[in-house]
Amino acid sequence: MNGKEYVENVFENVEKRNAGEKEFLDAVKEVLFSLVPVLDKNPQFIKAGLLERITEPERVIYFRVPWVDDEGKVQVNRGFRVQYNSALGPYKGGLRFHPTVNQSIVKFLGFEQIFKNSLTGLPIGGGKGGSDFDPKGKSDNEVMRFCQAFMSELYKYIGPSEDVPAGDIGVGAREIGYMYGYYNKLKSSSEQGVLTGKGLNYGGSLGRTEATGYGLIYFTEEMLKDNGISLKDKTVVISGSGNVAIYAIKKATELGAKVITCSDSNGYIIDENGIDLEVVKEIKEVRRGRIKEYLDKVPGAKYVEGYRGIWNVKCDVAIPCATQGEINESSAQTLVKNGVIAVAEGANMPSTLDAINVFLNGKVLFGPAKAANAGGVACSALEMSQNSMRYSWTFDEVDSKLKDIMTNIYYNSKNAAVEYGYGNNIVAGANIAGFIKVATAMMAHGIV
Numbered sequence: 442m443n444g445k446e447y448v449e450n451v452f453e454n455v456e457k458r459n460a461g462e463k464e465f466l467d468a469v470k471e472v473l474f475s476l477v478p479v480l481d482k483n484p485q486f487i488k489a490g491l492l493e494r495i496t497e498p499e500r501v502i503y504f505r506v507p508w509v510d511d512e513g514k515v516q517v518n519r520g521f522r523v524q525y526n527s528a529l530g531p532y533k534g535g536l537r538f539h540p541t542v543n544q545s546i547v548k549f550l551g552f553e554q555i556f557k558n559s560l561t562g563l564p565i566g567g568g569k570g571g572s573d574f575d576p577k578g579k580s581d582n583e584v585m586r587f588c589q590a591f592m593s594e595l596y597k598y599i600g601p602s603e604d605v606p607a608g609d610i611g612v613g614a615r616e617i618g619y620m621y622g623y624y625n626k627l628k629s630s631s632e633q634g635v636l637t638g639k640g641l642n643y644g645g646s647l648g649r650t651e652a653t654g655y656g657l658i659y660f661t662e663e664m665l666k667d668n669g670i671s672l673k674d675k676t677v678v679i680s681g682s683g684n685v686a687i688y689a690i691k692k693a694t695e696l697g698a699k700v701i702t703c704s705d706s707n708g709y710i711i712d713e714n715g716i717d718l719e720v721v722k723e724i725k726e727v728r729r730g731r732i733k734e735y736l737d738k739v740p741g742a743k744y745v746e747g748y749r750g751i752w753n754v755k756c757d758v759a760i761p762c763a764t765q766g767e768i769n770e771s772s773a774q775t776l777v778k779n780g781v782i783a784v785a786e787g788a789n790m791p792s793t794l795d796a797i798n799v800f801l802n803g804k805v806l807f808g809p810a811k812a813a814n815a816g817g818v819a820c821s822a823l824e825m826s827q828n829s830m831r832y833s834w835t836f837d838e839v840d841s842k843l844k845d846i847m848t849n850i851y852y853n854s855k856n857a858a859v860e861y862g863y864g865n866n867i868v869a870g871a872n873i874a875g876f877i878k879v880a881t882a883m884m885a886h887g888i889v
C-alpha cells in the first residue's frame with residue numbers, strides 16, 4: 442500500500458468512527474493528506490499503524506459539572522479533557538470555557554496541539570479540554586464555584602508529570618488561580634507544575650503574557666528575512682485587540698513596522714500614523730471598553746463598523762489575531778489583489794481552508810497558526826521547567842529562548858516542506874516537521 446492509499450483508508454475509517462464531528466474531521470484531513478510523501482518515504486510508519494494510532498486519542502474524559510448559581514439554582518455543565526498523545530511528554534494544552542465547547546471542538550484542538558507542541562522542540566505531548574460553561578456575565582463567586590466543581594473531577598487525571606492544562610478562551614488568570622487553589626487543596630500539596638499561565642507570585646513565568654504575540658512577530662520576521670524581505674517600514678494590518686493582538690502590535694512596532702489597524706467584534710480602527718498601543722491597552726485592559734473609543738483619544742483615526750472589512754485595508758503584511766474563520770476566500774482574494782506579501786496566523790484557524798489555498802496559489806508567504814502562534818505554549822513549557830527547578834528566569838532570558846524557539850519552528854517547517862517537495866508551503870512543512878518527531882518517538886515506544 443502506498444502513502445496515498447494508506448491515508449485515504451485511514452481517513453475513511455476516521456470519518457466513520459467520528460461521524461458528525463466536523464471540526465475534528467477537518468483538522469485530521471488537513472494534516473493526514475499532507476503526510477503522503479512522508480509515508481511513501483517511511484513505509485515502517487504504515488506497517489506500525491501510526492496514523493490509526495495518532496488519530497485516536499489516548500484517553501477522552503467526559504464529566505458532569507454541577508454547581509450552584511447566586512440565586513441558589515443548580516446548574517449543570519459538561520466538562521471535557523482529551524489526553525491525545527503523550528509520546529513526547531505530559532499532555533499539554535489549554536482549557537476553553539465557552540458555550541460552543543463540545544467533544545468535536547476539544548478533539549480538533551487536542552489533535553492540532555500534538556503537532557504544535559512537537560514543533561516547539563520541548564518535551565510536551567498534546568491535550569485540550571474545557572467546558573460549555575460561559576464565564577461572561579457570571580459573578581466572581583459563580584466563576585469560583587464553577588472552577589472548583591470542574592476541578593473536583595479533573596484533578597484525578599492531571600498532574601505535573603501527567604497532564605498540565607493552561608488557559609484558552611474564557612480561561613484567564615482568574616480561572617487558573619481558582620482551579621490551581623482547589624487542585625492543591627484536594628491534593629493537600631503545592632504542585633506548581635500542574636497548571637501554567639499562573640500569576641507571577643505563585644509560579645507563573647515572566648514573558649508568558651507577551652509570548653504568543655511576540656513569538657508570532659519573531660516567526661513573521663524570520664519568514665520575511667528568509668525571503669530577503671525586512672519587516673522594517675512595512676505596513677501591517679492586525680485584527681483583534683486582545684492578548685495576542687496587543688503584543689503583536691507592540692513587537693511589530695518595535696521592529697520598525699507600521700501597524701495601522703486593530704479591531705474588536707464590533708468594528709475596526711484605521712490609524713495611518715500607526716496604532717497608539719497605550720490607547721488600546723487603556724481601553725481593552727483597563728476599562729474593558731470597545732475599540733471605537735480609540736477615536737476619543739485619537740480623533741484623526743477612522744472607525745469602521747463590522748469586522749470583515751479590515752481585510753480590504755491595503756497592507757504588506759496581514760496578521761489575523763481575533764478568532765477562527767475571520768478570513769474567508771473573498772477576504773483572501775482582496776488581500777492578494779492588494780499586494781499582500783505575507784500572512785501569519787495569530788488566532789487559531791483564522792483562515793478558512795479556501796482562504797489558505799488562495800494565499801498559497803497567490804505565492805503569499807503564509808505562516809499557519811500551528812507554527813506561528815506556538816510561542817504561547819512554548820512559554821508555558823518554559824514555565825513548567827522553572828517550576829521543576831523551583832527557580833525563575835528573567836524576562837530577557839525567557840524572551841531570548843522564545844526567539845530561538847520561533848526561529849527553529851520556522852526553519853524546521855521550511856526545511857521539511859522543501860525536503861518533501863512542498864517548496865515554500867509552510868502549512869505542509871509544519872505538519873510534517875511536527876509529525877516526524879512524534880512518529881519517531883511512537884516507533885521507539887513500541888505498540889502502547
Ligand code: NDP
Nearest residue numbers: 653681682683684685705706748763764787788789814817
Ligand atoms: P482575547 O479574548 O484576549 O482577544 C480576542 C480579541 O479578538 C478581542 O479583542 C475580541 O473582541 C476580538 N474579536 C473576537 N471576535 C472578533 C471578530 N469576529 N472580529 C474582530 N475581532 C474579534 O483572546 P486572545 O488574544 O488570547 O486570543 C485570540 C486568538 O488567538 C484565539 O483564536 C486564541 O485561541 C488564539 N491563541 C491565543 C493564545 C494566547 O496565548 N492567548 C495562544 C495561541 C492561540 P471582543 O472584545 O469584541 O470580543
